[in-house]
Amino acid sequence: xxxxxxxxxxxxxxxxxxxxxxxxxxxxxxxxxxxxxxxxxxxxxxxxxxxxxxxxxxxxxxxxxxxxxxxxxxxxxxxxxxxxxxxxxxxxxxxxxxxxxxxxxxxxxxxxxxxxxxxxxxxxxxxxxxxxxxxxxxxxxxxxxxxxxxxxxx
Amino acid sequence: xxxxxxxxxxxxxxxxxxxxxxxxxxxxxxxxxxxxxxxxxxxxxxxxxxxxxxxxxxxxxxxxxxxxxxxxxxxxxxxxxxxxxxxxxxxxxxxxxxxxxxxxxxxxxxxxxxxxxxxxxxxxxxxxxxxxxxxxxxxxxxxxxxxxxxxxxxxxxxxxxxxxxxxxxxxxxxxxxxxxxxxxxxxxxxxxxxxxxxxxxxxxxxxxxxxxxxxxxxxxxxxxxxxxxxxxxxxxxxxxxxxxxxxxxxxxxxxxxxxxxxxxxxxxxxxxxxxxxxxxxxxxxxxxxxxxxxxxxxxxxxxxxxxxxxxxxxxxxxxxxxxxxxxxxxxxxxxxxxxxxxxxxxxxxxxxxxxxxxxxxxxxxxxxxxxxxxxxxxxxxxxxxxxxxxxxxxxxxxxxxxxxxxxxxxxxxxxxxxx
Numbered sequence: 001x002x003x004x005x006x007x008x009x010x011x012x013x014x015x016x017x018x019x020x021x022x023x024x025x026x027x028x029x030x031x032x033x034x035x036x037x038x039x040x041x042x043x044x045x046x047x048x049x050x051x052x053x054x055x056x057x058x059x060x061x062x063x064x065x066x067x068x069x070x071x072x073x074x075x076x077x078x079x080x081x082x083x084x085x086x087x088x089x090x091x092x093x094x095x096x097x098x099x100x101x102x103x104x105x106x107x108x109x110x111x112x113x114x115x116x117x118x119x120x121x122x123x124x125x126x127x128x129x130x131x132x133x134x135x136x137x138x139x140x141x142x143x144x145x146x147x148x149x150x151x152x153x154x
Numbered sequence: 155x156x157x158x159x160x161x162x163x164x165x166x167x168x169x170x171x172x173x174x175x176x177x178x179x180x181x182x183x184x185x186x187x188x189x190x191x192x193x194x195x196x197x198x199x200x201x202x203x204x205x206x207x208x209x210x211x212x213x214x215x216x217x218x219x220x221x222x223x224x225x226x227x228x229x230x231x232x233x234x235x236x237x238x239x240x241x242x243x244x245x246x247x248x249x250x251x252x253x254x255x256x257x258x259x260x261x262x263x264x265x266x267x268x269x270x271x272x273x274x275x276x277x278x279x280x281x282x283x284x285x286x287x288x289x290x291x292x293x294x295x296x297x298x299x300x301x302x303x304x305x306x307x308x309x310x311x312x313x314x315x316x317x318x319x320x321x322x323x324x325x326x327x328x329x330x331x332x333x334x335x336x337x338x339x340x341x342x343x344x345x346x347x348x349x350x351x352x353x354x355x356x357x358x359x360x361x362x363x364x365x366x367x368x369x370x371x372x373x374x375x376x377x378x379x380x381x382x383x384x385x386x387x388x389x390x391x392x393x394x395x396x397x398x399x400x401x402x403x404x405x406x407x408x409x410x411x412x413x414x415x416x417x418x419x420x421x422x423x424x425x426x427x428x429x430x431x432x433x434x435x436x437x438x439x440x441x442x443x444x445x446x447x448x449x450x451x452x453x454x455x456x457x458x459x460x461x462x463x464x465x466x467x468x469x470x471x472x473x474x475x476x477x478x479x480x481x482x483x484x485x486x487x488x489x490x491x492x493x494x495x496x497x498x499x500x501x502x503x504x505x506x507x508x509x510x511x512x513x514x515x516x517x518x519x520x521x522x523x524x525x526x527x528x529x530x531x532x533x534x535x536x537x538x539x540x541x542x543x544x545x546x547x548x549x550x551x552x553x554x555x556x557x558x559x560x561x562x563x564x565x566x567x568x569x570x571x572x573x
Contacts, residue, residue, distance in 0.1 A: 001567045002517050009513075014572065040512060041529040041542045064542045066510035067572070127516060 008123040017067030022077035026060040035140030035151035037132055042069055046140040056080050066133055072121055073137035079114035085145045092138045098122050099134045169471040175552045177202040188522030191557045196342055196370060196501045196548030197526050199395045208455035209397060209448050220447055221421055235447055238454025245457045246387060247378040248404055255403040255437040256450055260369045261291040263388035263403035266440060267365055268295035270413040278304030280333040283326050285310045285318055286538045287341045290531040292367045296336060312538065316344040316493030320352065327360035335364045339371035343530045344493030345501035347371065354383030369393055374472055374499045376465035379404055391449065396456030400449035410436040417442040468551055472500040475549045475558060482562035488569050492544055500549035508572040511545040517568045523561055
């Protein structure tokens with residue numbers, strides 16, 4: 001009945017939406033921020049722990065939201081590990097393109113394993129009302145890295 | 155609009171759904187290759203041919219501004235605009251058409267009362283009571299009044315079943331400081347009807363006035379503002395099969411007369427000089443500027459359409475749909491219906507154990523089934539229920555039992571999809 005929705009709900013999304021690996025509040029953390037989607041009531045909080053070099057050592061989150069938003073937060077927590085703030089910011093921008101348009105600059109992307117990991121979320125671009133589900137955790141993460149407590153809404 | 159000369163099915167109190175559906179052009183549409191199953195009427199209802207034709211007809215044959223032209227077109231348009239007011243007055247059994255104020259929607263109606271009655275009649279130190287299950291439109295205006303005018307805002311709780319806690323309401327009224335009770339007549343989330351007559355009696359016994367947000371209720375039941383004992387009654391046109399941009403505030407004449415205007419401008423004055431202005435009488439005092447003329451005419455047509463069908467037939471059809479839907483949903487594993495009020499109508503919120511409401515809505519949409527998912531502009535209620543959002547199916551006069559079956563079948567598949 002829903003076969004044509006497998007583009008949106010790929011197995012990796014269903015899996016991470018159901019059993020997120022990073023859905024936990026960090027006991028020790030350097031930054032945290034919340035993201036709210038006032039239109040639907042979805043909410044996410046992200047915690048970040050940095051290593052001695054200031055790179056991300058661990059990311060945890062608590063999300064109240066749909067399969068897309070939970071899977072997106074979980075995959076995000078996975079791929080930002082070991083990255084600098086600059087790196088995360090660049091990746092967030094590419095991911096936003098991916099979510100909005102279904103594609104990104106191919107030349108750079110081919111080299112970016114992280115983006116490949118996030119590519120299953122590209123299906124949201126066909127669902128304008130769902131794009132924000134996928135991008136909300138990233139807004140929260142960027143806010144945390146910038147020392148803000150709340151993600152600014154788009 | 156003469157309702158007695160048209161064929162009516164209300165005598166039999168049986169609704170010929172196929173005939174009614176034929177009146178709604180949009181219901182023949184397909185969505186994503188599937189026939190449209192529109193279960194979002196509580197958000198906004200679809201429009202019958204009578205409404206579409208009335209609005210197009212007015213634009214094509216008799217349109218001008220109202221209340222100011224000395225020419226044929228303006229006089230005819232004014233007649234049509236005021237006939238719509240009279241139709242609304244008849245629908246809700248208002249004593250006088252002058253008690254019907256046209257506004258944009260329920261939100262504006264409630265803001266009008268919060269502004270003009272709240273600041274013009276209520277005194278700082280008095281209180282307003284709302285309930286936990288209000289739409290934001292009957293919450294936020296009172297918070298604004300509280301902050302601007304020193305009015306206390308009290309919130310009457312609901313019971314576990316999702317009904318208004320009448321004992322708690324009575325306690326909130328106990329100190330005699332409440333000036334207004336503002337409560338929904340039917341919850342847009344739980345489908346709960348509130349006992350309007352009892353609420354009004356209770357409020358009046360404690361010296362308070364009462365406003366009902368009838369946005370949902372007026373769609374499903376005959377409203378008699380006098381039988382209820384209401385002081386104000388608000389509803390919007392677009393949920394009642396009429397157009398957007400037109401709503402109604404009914405108020406008792408003496409209350410409306412005692413209230414200062416809401417917005418200032420043209421059409422609401424008696425005279426204007428550089429020093430001061432005097433106000434027009436009710437209802438025009440509250441209708442500043444060129445009103446939503448075509449939309450009012452459309453609402454008048456919608457009222458005629460609903461009266462032709464008859465509330466008896468509408469209520470019977472929707473009760474049958476609601477019973478059917480509750481039974482079908484209860485049979486699906488993992489589905490939880492939110493709220494189990496004794497007196498409830500065709501607005502059903504639910505959750506599914508394996509899928510978030512947004513995911514449910516996206517999957518159902520693929521089957522051409524339109525439901526709402528989210529907090530339904532009732533965040534305090536969501537908080538009370540301990541959920542962040544729900545999916546909601548809501549019914550109209552054109553909804554069929556087969557559409558509810560389609561919803562139930564698809565929901566069971568949604569659960570399998572997220573297994």
